[in-house]
Amino acid sequence: MRFSQLKLLFILLLPFFLLAQKRGVAAMRITGKISIDGRLDEPEWASADTASGFVMFEPDNGRPASEDRKTEVRVLYDDEAVYFGAMLYDSPGLIMKEMALRDDFASADHFGVFINGYNDGQQDFRFFVSAAGTQMDCLATAGGEDYSWDAIWHSEVRMVDNGWIVEIKIPYAAVRFSEDAEQFWGINFYRELRRDRQKYTWNPIDRNIGATIVQTGLLTGITNIKPPVRLFLIPYSSYYYSETANKGTDTQLKGGLDVKYGLTDSFTLDAILVPDFGQTAFDNVVLNLGPFEQQFNENRPFFTEGTDIFNKGGLLYTRRIGGRPTGSIATGEDEEIVEVPQAVNLINAVKLSGRTASGLGIGIMNAITEKTYATLRNTVTGQTRQAVAEPLVNYNVTVLDQRFRQNSSVAFVNTNVTRDGSFRDANVSALVYDLNTRANTFNLSGNFKFSHINDLADRNGYSSSVSIGKTSGKYRYSLSSFYVSKDFDINDLGILFQTNYYNIYARGSYRILNPTKNYNTFQLNTGFYSEFQNDTGKMQVGRFEARVNSNTRKNDYLGYGVEVNPFHTYDFYEPRVDGRFLRNPKSVYSFVYFSSNYNRRFALDVQPELWISSDYNRNYYGLLISPRYRFSNRMLVVYSFNYGLDTNNQGWVGFEGDDIIITRRDRTTVTNTLTGRLAVNPRMTFNLTARHYWTYGENLDFLSLMQDGTLAENTTFNENRDFTFNTWNFDLSYTWWFAPGSQLSVLYRNNASTSYNFVNRNYSYNFENLFKNNLNSIFSISIRYFIDYNTAKNWI
Template identity: 55%
Template sequence: MSKKSYCFLCALLFVTALSFGQKKTLETLYTEEKITIDGKFEEEAWKNAAVATDFIMINPDNGKPIAQEKKTEVKVLYNNEGIYIAASLFDNEPNRILKELTSRDNFGIADHFGVFINGYNDGQQEFRFFVSAAGVQQDGIYTEANGEDFSWDAIWNSHVELTDFGWTVEMKIPYAALRFPSAKEQTWGLNFYREIRRDRQQYSWNFLDNKIVNESTQAGILKGIEDVKTPTRLFLIPYASQYVYASKAQKNNGEFKGGLDVKYGINDAFTLDAILIPDFGQTKFDNVELNLSAFEQQFSENRPFFTEGTDLFNKGGLLYTRRIGETPSITTSGNEEVVEQPGNIKLINALKISGRTKGGLGIGVLNAVSEKTSVEIKNTDTGFTHSEIISPLTNYNVLVLDQRFNKNSSVSFVNTNVTRNGEFRDANVSAMVFDLNTTKNTYNANGSFKYSYINEFGNTEDKKGFTSELYFAKTKGKYRFGLGGEYYSREYDINDLGINFQTHYHTVYGNASYRILNPTKTFNTFQTNLNFYSEFENRTGRIQSGQLNLSVNSNDTKNDYYGGGFNIRPLPVYDFYEPRSLNEVRFVTLPESLNIWVYYSSNYNRKFALDFNPSYNFINEKGRVTYGFILSPRYRFDDHFSLIYNFNFLRQNKNTGWVDFDPDGNTIFARRDRITYTNTLQGKYSLNNKMNLSLAVRHYWSYVINHDFLTLQDDGSLVNNTTYSENKNYNLNLWNLDLSYSWWFAPGSQVSVLYRNNASLFSQNFSRQFERNFKDAIDNQNLNHVFSISVRYFIDYNTIKNANLSKTFTKPNERMHF
C-alpha cells in the first residue's frame, strides 16, 4: 500500500469513526396530502421528503456499513393524525428474502423493518414498531432495564410490497400510539432498524454500539414536527364472548360474557386504560407442575390488560399481577370438603393511568377490584354444610413515580396497597429505587430500599419489614464486571400484591464477563460469564446458598449456537425453608454439588432445526444424582405451516425433601426418586398476515416414589425413621390442548375461536407405565371441554365524530372536500 493510499484510508476511518459518535438528524415535513398506505409512495409529498440512509451493522460485525446492494432509504412525513414512514429496502437477491407468515408479535423466519421512537428524546424508553416482509406487525416498548416488551399492542397501519429491487414498507403511526410532550416544536429520538434474516444481519440508521448496554441513548434525532393538533384519543373496545362447557359432571353448560375496554388520552402524555367486567377466558393455560418445594409455583401473566404497557409498574419488583384474581387457596380439616371449587376470584373492574411529563416524571396508577367470594364446605361425617368467605371485596392499588434524568438514569418511588373489606388483613409496601449511569454508559450503580407493613386484623402487633440492595457494575466494553449485596429482614412480606419466597438473610454476589465485539473466523458472537453468589441466614450466620457459575455462549459463522458451563456448590449449605417450621429455627444440611450442562441450537433459518440441552448434577451423597435433557426438533414446511415439538426429561435419584410432621412434632423427610416427563407440541398455520390457526398441546407427568423416611435432627442431619409409614408417593398427570383461530378483521378488531380441553389427575397409588398414564390423562371421562367464540371491535371516537359531521353538513348527492 502506497503512503498516499494509507493516508487516505486513515482519513476515511477517522471520518467514519467520527460519524459513529454523532447523532444523525432527520428533518420531517408536514403534509396535507392524503397518504394511502399501499407501499408504493406515489404521493407528491414523498418526493420532497428528506432521506435517512447509510445504515450501519449492529450484529454480527458491529460498525460495518451496509453493502451498497442492500442499501436502505427511509423518509418521514407528518400531519395532525400521526407520522408516516416510507422505507425502500434494496436487496440484490430479492428471491431469497425470507417471509414466513406468523401471528402478530411473532418475528418468525423473515426479514424485518422497524422504527424506534422516543417522543421525549430522553434515552429511557422507545416505542418500537416492526413489520416483516410478509406484512406481519410486531410492536413493543424498549427500556434498558426490561429490554423489548412485546406484550404492549398499539393500533397502527402498515403495508409491504415485494419488488424487483427488494421490498418496500409504508407505515402510519397515529399519535395515539406514542407519548410526547405538549410543545410547539417537537424533538424526538428516532432510529430505524433492518434485519436481513438469511444472513442473520441487523442494521440501524443511527449506530448502535454494542460496547454500550443502553440502546435508547444511541438513537438519532427527528426534527420538524411543529404545532401538532392531535385528535381526541378515545377508543372503545366492546367485546362479547360465548362459552360452552362440557365434562363428565357437566353437560353442555353455556355462558355469555360481555364487557368493554376503554382507552382515553387524558392529554398528549397520559393515557387511561380501563376494563369493565373483564373476560380472560381465552388466555393461555398455565404450565402447572407437581410442586414439592416449600414455596408456591410462580406463573407467567397471560392476561393482556396486565401485560400491555406495564414496564412502569414493574419498577422495584413489587408487583405480581397474578395475585389479582388468583386461584383461591382453601384450607379444610380432614373431615371437610369444598362443595364446588371456584376457578379464580372474579374481577369487577381494573384501570391503569400512565404517562410521563415534559420534565421526565413518569406517573403510573393501577387499580383493580375483585368481588367477595364464598364457598360451601361440607362436613363429610355429618353432611352439614356451611358458607365460608375465602376472599372479601378487595381493592388493589399501585402507584409509581419515576423521575428520569441525564437521558440514562432514574429514581423511582413505588407503593402497592391491598385493602380488604371487613376483618381481613391489609398490606402496604413502599420502595425507593435508583438506577444511575455515567454519561458514556460505562458504569452503573443501582439499588433500592423497600419497606413492607402488614395489618393483621385483631393482632396487637403489626408486621413490619424491609430490604435493601446495592449493586455496582462496569457495563461497557469487552470486559465487564459487577459486585452487589442485599439484606432482607425477617418480617419483609410483599405477597399480598407481589411475590417473595425467602426472608431473613443477606447476600454478596458478583460477576465478570468477556465478549467479542466483532466476528472472528470462527464465531459471530462469543461470551463467557463468571458469577458467584453467597447467601447467609441472619439469625445464625450460617451459609444457606453458595455457588460459583461459569458459562460460555457462542454463535458460529453458520449461525448455529453452542454453549455450556458448570455450577459448583463447593461447601455444604443449610436450608432453613425446607423443614417448613414457622415457630423455631430449623434447617437441613445440603451437601456439595456440581452441575454441568451443554446446549446446541441449530440455525432456525433452515427448514429443520434442533435444540438439545443435556445436564448432569453430581451431589456429594451416595447414589444421589440428578440428570435430564431437553430435546426440541422443529420443522417449517413452508411460509404458512410449522411445527415445534419439545421433550423434557428429568430424573432425580435419592432426592431428599420434607413430607410431613409426625404426631410427636418431629419433622419427617423422605429419600425419594422423582421422574418427570413433559411433552409439548406447538403448531401454526397462517392463512395470511391477519388469519392464524394455532395448536398448543402439553402432557406433563411427574411421579415420586419414597424409599426411606428420615427424621430431621437439630444439627441439620437426617437419621432413618423406621416407624413412619404413611403413603407419601405422588403421581400427577396434566393434559392441556388449545386449538384456536384468530382473525384481525380490522385494525384493533379481532375474532377468536377457541376449543380447549384439559384434565388433571392426582393419585398416590399408580402405575409407572408411560402409556397407561398418558391414556388416563386423555380419557374422555376426565376431560373438561370448552368451546368459545369472542369478538372484540375497535372503535375510534374520531371516526364517529367525523361521520356525524359529514351527515350534518353534507347535502344529498354532494360530498364535502376537506
C-alpha cells in the first residue's frame, strides 16, 4: 500500500481512534499561592502537565479541533483546592461574550470542567465559565443536568491577543471524593465556540452511544488530601412592604437560616429554618376550564436544588408542600366561608442525600407545615369562627437508588403524608429499574407503584410500566406499555391526572450523527400511541405522530410535526361523573417551529399550529411570535405574543338534575410577555418580567350528554356561562452577588386580576381595568450571606 494511501486511511480512522481511547492528565502539587486573576503568570503553570487535542462533540462528532482553535489545560492542587488554567486559542474579535446572571449561558463562548471524584460514571460536578466571566455550575447524572445546584468556587477570564484565558479555583468542599491517599478522578474539559455552535471535549465523547457521563478521562497525581468539613451557614434577612387592594399597607421583617452540613465525604444534610420564599418567580396562572388542576413549576430553591434523586419514579410534586389547604370545610346552618388562606406555611424542611462508594444513593426529605384555619361567619348573627382547613402535616420522601456497571440502576421510592387528627393520610411506594447493556446500546426500564390511602375508607391502587428499546446508532426504537388501576392515587405528594387505563406506545427515530450539506443536526421521531379505559375497553387516545427537529448549517432551528387521530375516542374526565364519557371527534394536529440563531443581535421564534377535527367548525388555531434583540453584550429584551382561538370547543359547564350539561363555546386567549436583562457586570444584573394573560369565551349553545357519549339539544339550561378573565404580573429585580455565595436582592412586584361573566373583546378596556382598584404591590429587600465553617473558624 502506498504511503499516500496509508496517510488517507489514517486521517479517515483518526476520529474513531480518538473516540475509543480514555485520556489521562496529571495534577501537580504546589506550595505557593495562586492568584485567580486570569493571567497564568505563576511559574507553576508552565511546569504542569498539559491536556490538549480537543475533539468535537457536536455537530461534527469526532473531528479534531483545528490549530487556530486549540485548547490547552493545566491542573494544579494544594491542600485547599484544585486549580485549572486554560488557554483557549481564537481570534479575539470573534469571541462572543454576552453577560448574564449566574447559570445563564447566554450568547457567549464557554469553558467547562467536569469532575467525578469517585470516577464511577454516576455523577459529575460541572463548572463553566463564559468569556464574559459568568459562572454556571450543575450536578450531572444519567438523567440530565441540575443547574439549581450552586457551589462556591472562583474564576477569572482575560482576553489576550491570541484568544482568552480562564483560571479556576475549586475548593475541595465544592466536590465529593474518597479519603484514599491517592486520588483517581474522572475528568473532562469542555469548550463551546458559540458563533459556530461547536462544542468540544478533551476526552472524546461518542454520540453514537446514548450515555455520555461515563465517557470521561482520568485525573491522577492528587495525593494526601483530606475532604474538608463541609459546614455552610446561610443566614438571611428580608424586608417586605406591601399594598393590597383589599387590606391596605403592611410591612414584614423576616429572618432565618439555611444550613448545609457534610455528614461524610459523600452525604450532605440541608435544612431550612423559618423559610422565606417571598422572592420566588410568580406562577403563570391561566383560566382553567378543564377537569384537572393546573400544574405549576417549582421555584423555591430548597425544593429544586440537588433534588434529582428525589424525582426517581415521578412520585414527587413539591408544590403540594405549602400549597393550598386540602381539607373540606363543613359549614353549619346559616354559615358561609369568609376566607380560606391561599397557602399553608412551611415550618421547616430537611433533606439528606448522597451516594456510597458502592453506588447506593440515599435520599431522605422531610417537611412540616403548620395547622391552618379558615374563617366562617354566621349570616344571621354576624359572628365568626375558625375551622381547620389544613391540620399539621408531615411530608416525607425516602429513596434508595443502587447504581451498578456505571449505567444502570434499581431504586426503591416511598412517599408518605401524615396529617394530624382524622384527616386523610397517604403512602405510596415504587420499585423503579433502568437497565442498560454494557455497550449502552439497549435499554430495559420500568416500574411498579403501589398507593394506600387512609381516608373514610381505605383504598389501594397500583400502576406498572415496562419499556424496551435500542438507544444507540442512527436508528433507534422502543416499545412500552403502562397500566394504572382505578384507585391508584399519588396526589397527596405527587401529581397524577388520569387513572384506570392502560396504553401501548411504539416509537422509532432516525438521526444524523455528523453534519450533512444542509443540517448540523437532524432527527425524525415517529410513533403510535394508544390508550384504553380499563372497565369498558374504549379508546381514550389513538394517534400516529411524526416530528422533525433540526439545526441548519446556519444554526437556525427548524421543527415540524403532525399528529393524526383517525379514531373516535372517549373522554372519561370532562363529564365530572364516574363512568360517564364524552365522545371526541377524529382530528389532525400540525405545527411548525422556527427559531433563528440567537447569536444574531435580532432573532425570532415563530410557531403556528393548527388542530382540525371531523366535527363541523370545531378547530384550534394558534400562533406564537417572539422577537428578541440584543442591544449589547449587557442588554437583552425578549417579547412574546401567544394567540389561541378555539372554535366550537366542547366542555362541561354544570348539572341540571341528573343531566350533565356540555357547552359549545368560542374561546380566544392572548398572552403578552416581556422580559429584559441589563447586566452591569457578571455579578450584578437588573431583570424585568411582565405578563398579561387575557381570555374570553362565548357559549354558543348548551347540550345534554347522552349515555353513549354523544350530545343532544338542551333548551332548558339557561345559566350565563360567558366569561372574560385577565391576569397581570410584573417583576423588576436587582441582584448583586457581592461575595461568593452571598446575594443582595431587591424586588418590586405587582399583580392584578379581573373576572367578568360576560364577553369583552376590547383589549384596551381589559388592560386598563386591571389596574383600577385591583392592583397589589410588594417591595422587598433580601440579603443572604454565605459562611463557610473553614473560613469562619479563623475569625474565632
